[in-house]
Amino acid sequence: MGSIVDASNKEVNGTASEKRPAVIFVLGGPGSGKGTQCAYIVEHFGYTHLSAGDLLRAEIKSGSENGTMIQNMIKEGKIVPSEVTIKLLQKAIQENGNDKFLIDGFPRNEENRAAFEKVTGIEPKFVLFFECPEEEMERRLLGRNQGREDDNIETIRKRFKVFLESSLPVIQYYEAKGKVRKIHAAKPIEDVFQEVKAVFSPEAEKVEA
């Protein structure tokens, strides 16, 4: 697996057109537990986890020409132009041998969603949506302690606003298509994973097919 095809299934990168990878979008507010649960899904169900935020942070560290722009956007809780994020996701998919991916924190707005679909022709199998109250997400982010420049109260409030205004409409778009699998995320990590596991069980996946 590895090459990316456009919507007409023509080759875009890599070798001749191959089957598109299976993609699950993992969405939810900042601090809802997306990364934490993705790590468990990887362990139990063999997916590869790609976090859009992690890819953008790695791009800053790499000294790329886009680094300063990305850093400023992240500090302000803003959404980086789709072109930049999609290139990073495409590269990560291409470089990986797996054929099934969890794409965490993407699409973050309508522009992300439409551009990804247009460029890759990939429709998500389903969307995992971690629903969590803001007060709980705020508590988690302020206690995360991973040295993230956006885990301060000022930026957290901006991220919540962007989530409500730009990301929720994307979830509603997929809801209308019957693709959203909602998870109640304001529970202990293990309890959340029990709910996640049910979505990934072979029986549940059969219904998706």
Ligand SMILES: Nc1ncnc2c1ncn2[C@@H]1O[C@H](COP(=O)(O)OP(=O)(O)OP(=O)(O)O)[C@@H](O)[C@H]1O
């Ligand atoms: N169910 C939970 N209960 C309590 N704490 C949790 C739970 N899930 C995750 N956490 C903790 O909350 C913090 C945020 O979790 P995580 O990084 O998984 O969230 P996220 O949705 O990926 O956030 P972001 O959008 O900012 O990347 C971490 O410190 C994590 O250990």
Ligand SMILES: Nc1ccn([C@@H]2O[C@H](COP(=O)(O)O)[C@@H](O)[C@H]2O)c(=O)n1
């Ligand atoms: N599709 C995306 C995803 C993320 N960003 C930027 O990165 C920040 C951190 O994202 P996390 O998922 O790790 O919380 C986010 O606030 C955005 O600034 C983006 O632009 N586009």
Ligand SMILES: [Mg+2]
């Ligand atoms: Mg995360």
